[in-house]
Amino acid sequence: MRWFGGFSDPSVPPSAPGAALTPWPQVPGFWGVGHWPASELRTAQSADRYVAVLGICGATAADLGRLARDGIPDDVAHRWPGGYATIEITADRSRIWTDLGGTWPLYLTRAGEGIYWASSSLALAGLTGAEPDLERLIASLLAPAVPVLLEGKSAFEGIESIPPGSRLTLSRSGAAHLQRVWSPRPRSGPAARRLSTELSSAVALRLEAVTTLTADLSGGLDSTALALLAERARKPAQRLFGVTVHPDRRVVGGDLDYARHAAESSGIEHRLMPLNPRHAPYSLLDKVPATDEPAPSTIAYARFAGQLVWMREVLATQGHITGDGGDTLLCSPPVMLAELAAAGRHRRAAIETMRWARLRRLPAGSLLTSVYRAARMNRRCALTDVANVLSGKAAHKFGHGDIGWCLIDAAPPWATADARARAASIARDRADQLPDLPVGNITAAITAEAMAEVGRTARADAQIAELLGIPLHNPFTDSRVIDGSLSVPLVDRPAPADYKPLLCQAMSGVFPASLGARTTKGDFNADHYGGMRSNLAELLDMADGLLAAAGLVKPAELRRTLTLTASGLPIPFSSVEPVITAECWLRALREAPAVSWISRTAT
Structure with missing residues (x-):
């Protein structure tokens, strides 16, 4: 397993992981574990500062030298393309900047009269003997659409999670200070052009250290956009394969046709991988390896692992690109309708609610009532409602299609009263802790929180892929892609009924006509x-x-x-x-x- 970490006093760590790589002999309390390509663990130093950048990053050696000489600015996470963490170690402190999309999650725990920090909660659990945090686990089961309930918690007891877009400062004495240094900020200018630029840069970075790359070519907008951009960016000596999985003996129709059109229009080397009963969902569940938290691919593990092994053995891929995160980032959540109403944009709120009602075949009148009810609430009230529903103090009152800050389904019948009580307690605690979000930035902030959930859980899938010998890349969780996409002001954001218009504009002239007109995706x-x-x-x-x-x-x-x-x-x-x-x-x-x-x- 590949991860990095350290101790609050990096000169005298009481313990260190086995087989650790220490970039600086003078700093034994900072390490990388597992195989780190030279391009993903880069360092620089000056007379009084050690700097490391870990992960995919577009910074040059000169850029790193300036960080070591002049210090690290708080916008470092989105200063260059990629998804990476930045470390600074000086005589009196260590500082870590997290990326914006959770590509490299950061965890910490107190032990040995100081603080250990790492990009793997599973690794820290090995140090402290921590057991799984069952309260956190049950909250994720009963309220999976409310990721803010999990903020600050890892999947293990006593191990904290540091939010994306933060700066963690650790003194050598073991004091810790956490500061959020990024939040979505509206900006003027052509958002589609920004998205095009950032996605192109993100994909090009993945090509820099490989001769062969694979990309999902599912026929959907997200994965196809990345595959097409990779085809444009690759050098003549590099090979790019677009991979489409499909049911055995079914080689036409649906997503497969869209994927074939994209490949034919671009020259991508298209490879089809037939799925047979061995790849069925819920198969080989006893083979799923241990990861930092439950992996999103678990139910589809047989297909996920089968595809990775097939690409490694048949196509000799050195990395694989997926479109994970695109739906979350590029589709506005329905709460935007309530935010429009709260911002006084009543005409647009009504129009977009009607469009959403038609798309979802919902009664427009009750949906409008739901929108204005949510517009009068803040997140504290919404989380209190969630807690009351989970605990059974209030009936489940969220109807199909309702609009709200954090809607949940009725608790499943298999959940015990104790499980519901634990989840409700977490919701109440979060309701008391969370600050209000300003109108005009609610939709972007909630999307940022959802992207953090996507990126952090995707790390578990990346751990599985690494065990199978393939680096897994999710460019939609890259910091500059997120920052640029969430910079669109509320009044200019696409509505929930719009299907990724920003991506279609960004890919104008790149998407084949059939794909650019697509408004749905396949159903599995x-x-x-x-x-x-x-x-x-x-x-x-x-x-x-x-x-x-x-x-x-x-x-x-x-x-x-x-x-x-x-x-x-x-x-x-x-x-x-x-x-x-x-x-x-x-x-x-x-x-x-x-x-x-x-x-x-x-x-």
Whole structure:
């Protein structure tokens, strides 16, 4: 597993991970673990400052030299293309700047009369023996659409999570100070041009250190945009393969046709990977490895791992690009309608609500009522409502299609009263802690929080990919891509009913006409029902697992929910997939050896 970290007094760390790489002999308390390409762990130093940049970053050696000489500005995370963390170590302190999209999450824990920090919570859990944080886990199960409940918490007890876009300062004595140094800021100017520039730069960076690259070519707008930009940026000696997975013996129709049009219009080397029953969702769940937190790919692990191995063995890829994060970043959340109303933009709020109602086939009148109810609330009130619903103090009152700050589904029947109480307690705590967001920046701020969730959880998928020998890249979580996309003022933002107009404008002249006109994406529900039916016996066995032993799941109710869902009844996958994912993660942790640490004081 590849990660980096350090100790608050980097000159005398009490313990260090086994097989650690220390870039500076004078600073044994800063390290990288695992295989780090030279392009992703770069350092510079001056007489009084050590500087490291870790991850994909467009800074030059001269840029790093200036950081070491002059100090690091707080806009460092989005000063250059890429997704990277920046470290500064001086005589009296260490400072770490996190990226904006959670590409490299940062965690810390107190131990050994100081603070250890790392890009892996699993690694820190190996140091302290921390157990999974079950309260945090159940909050993610019962309120997955409210990522702000998880802010500051890792998946392990006693290990904190540092928000993206922050500066963490650690004194050598072990004092810690956290400062948010970035938030979305409206800017004038051509947003589509900014997005085009930043996506092009993000993709070009991934080509700099490889001769062969693969990219998802799913037929959707996000992955196709990145594949087309990579084809434009590659050098003649480099190879780029656009990879489309498809059901075996089905080689025409739907997403496959869009992918083929994109490849034919650009010259991308197009490769098809047929999916057979071995790749079905819910298969090979006992093979999912331990990661920092439950991985988004868990349910689809058989396909995810199968595709990565196939690309490594057949295409000899040295890195793979996905479009993960594009939906979250480029589609405005429905709460924008309430923000328009709160900002006094009543005419546009009404028009866009009507459009959203038509698109979702919802009653316009009740939707407008919902919009204005949300416009009169702040986030504290919304989280208090969530807590009351989770605890059972209030009936679930969010109807289908309602607009709100943080809507949740009714608690699934398998959740115990204790699980609901724990999730409700977290919601109340967050309601008391969160500051209000200013009208005009609510939509952008909520999108930024959602992108942080996408990037941080995607790190777990990247850990799986690294174990299989392939670096995984998600350019939509790059800092400058996020900063540029969220700079669009509220009055100019596309509405929820608009399907990624900013990306279509940014890719004008690059997208083939058929793709530029697309307003939907493929539906894979049938595959999930089929995979669930094929693996139902194993899934039913998981109902009596570790979550049930912890008192968070009622096994009989979970078995009933799984059986009804597998039969095709309209039960949302959100009431099934997260709990199976969490159970798989807990089981993987139980079987995996802890990350090894070596005491330096004993040697």
